[in-house]
Amino acid sequence: MAHFFDAVSYSPLVTYEIHPGETRTVGLWGGDFLGNDLGVVVDQDLVKMQEKRRVNGSRYFDLTGLKIGQTSLRAFAGLYDFAFPIEVKVTKKLSTPQGKLAERKAIVDEALSHVGKAHYVWGAAGNxxxxxxxxxxxxxxxxxxxxxxxxxxxxxxxxxxxxxxxxxxxxxxxxxxxxxxxxxxxxxxxxxxxxxxxxxxxxxxxxxxxxxxxxxxxxxxxxxxxxxxxRHFDCIGFVEYCIGKVWSQTTVFQIDIAVLFNNPGHYGFAIVTDPTDILNADLVSHDDGGGKWHHIGMVYLDEKNQAKIVQAADSDIGVTSGEIYVPRQWGHRIRLLDSMVKTPVTARR
Incomplete structure (x- = not known):
């Protein structure tokens, strides 16, 4: 069935969130229905929509948030919905999280406890x-x-x-x-x-x-x-295991690297743009371009307040720490929202 999808991750959409002034792209699979006999509409008082391109039976639209509010993005074939409508929310951009410092330190302490001890094997998450x-x-x-x-x-x-x-x-x-x-x-x-x-x-x-x-x-x-x-980890399994110690949600923290870094706001994270604003347990990844990412590491602050990386590096290396965090060597940095973490259960190994 025709459906709207995220143009970066290609994940089907039910809801979509953007901020005022932000432009993001959605696709409509099956969008070449009978050539041009298909209408795609949204409340353009809240969201400016511009068709971008048509590729292999899909149409792509740039959506730009204009003002805070909520609307629906719909595709019509005649009088009927051609695709399942999605809810579009234009929300205020949240300030960068600055709280839950003890919990963030607990994530890092958990990660550092495995340095030089744990092994790496693909797909592993700590067992x-x-x-x-x-x-x-x-x-x-x-x-x-x-x-x-x-x-x-x-x-x-x-x-x-x-x-x-x-x-x-x-x-x-x-x-x-x-x-x-x-x-x-x-x-x-x-x-x-x-x-x-x-x-x-x-x-x-x-x-x-x-x-x-x-x-x-x-x-x-x-x-x-x-x-x-x-214990054995791969890079994302290592991050998931450590964050899982303080994860406050009823659903488990398990996610693909590209999905997380392409849509951090959907999963309880905020992008941090200020290079001087660094907290324990910020996450970084390598940006390959085109929405593709590989490897993930965790930032921590050492006793001199210098930012370094702890990571499950590779199978011949294991879990390491001490690499200086150099922003230009990574893609953007993301941070857990305060609401996503809770006080950890101690002595849980």
């Missing part, structure tokens, strides 16, 4: 292999793989997920000198599930089913830490 101790929406995704002494695909004390293919944990391998492939071969021939001479365990590193060209020979065979007893 220890074999335990249901992850974020509420993904409590027990990460599992421990059966031990394999295969020369081609060794797996010793290695965690994995099955999101978008097989993902194995590299066990923070880049923290350690990678010995020759012969050392892995000798370990595997011995066939004993015990630490190597370097205190590590061999495994093949896969991401979305593809072997990563790492290790001493670039064949994906790496020495890494044991995954037993280690």
């Amino acid at each position: 220890t292999p074999g335990l249901a101790d992850g974020a509420s929406f993904r409590r027990d995704l990460v599992k421990l793989l059966p031990t394999s002494f295969s020369q081609q695909e060794p797996l010793v004390r290695t965690a994995w997920t099955g999101i978008e293919g097989v993902n194995t944990c590299a066990g923070c391998s880049s923290k350690y000198s990678q010995q020759s492939s012969q050392s892995i071969s000798n370990y595997l021939k011995a066939g004993k599930d015990e630490p190597g001479k370097n205190g590590l365990f061999p495994r093949i590193w896969k991401f979305k089913g593809k072997v990563q060209p790492r290790g001493a020979s670039g064949n994906g065979l790496v020495w890494g830490e044991s995954c037993i007893g280690k």
